[in-house]
Amino acid sequence: MLMGEYQHNMDAKGRVTIPSKYREELGERFYVSRGLDGCLTLYSEEQWQKRVEQINACPEAQAKNIRRFAFASTEAVVPDKQGRILISPSLRAHAGLVKDVTVIGVGLTAEIWDTERWLKYNEEMSSESLLADMTALQI
Template sequence: MYSKEDWQKLVARINELPQVKTQSIKRFLFGSAYEISADKQGRVSVPQPLREYATLTADVVVVGLEGTAEIWDKASWVKFNENTNNEDLTELALELGI
């Protein structure tokens, strides 16, 4: 999920690139994008095609990534974390100086 502002920045950045290189990514990103709004209680409804694509079930995890958020099926998130090698993450963090 992107905020409206961050989505507009992404669109502008993609549109600056040569069209021949971006046509496929534009089809995928723009063709499957939905504008959603939160209700009065701050909840959002993920459109059915996106729920199917992400294999979302009843339990989900929202992962904040700076200006964006990812919505994961809880079981997929647990599996991802189980398969994440902490040594590789530590090595990458050191390489990046963080």
């Protein structure tokens, strides 16, 4: 289970350190994709294959935009010996990553956020909207 929040700096080459606890869960090779809300999502091989199967099971006409969003922007990565992954310029642009990044665990996946964007997202999330979501999902 991926949980917690970690602050890191992205270096000038676009490399970000992935916490060792996350690397253990994600595996030796994992996937980086554009996420919703202006972040990047990290998938283990197993979780990525489940996502691929879900998307490919959908009718072409209804899923073409999802396929384009998911597959065109996803890259397989292997962390270096320091636990860093290289994030492509297009993925960095999508998430607004420049220097300060926050890596968070969200259960079966992890996310990489620009730290300022992450803080703003948290400020805007109200207890009322969270409660409404939890009620709707019966959590």
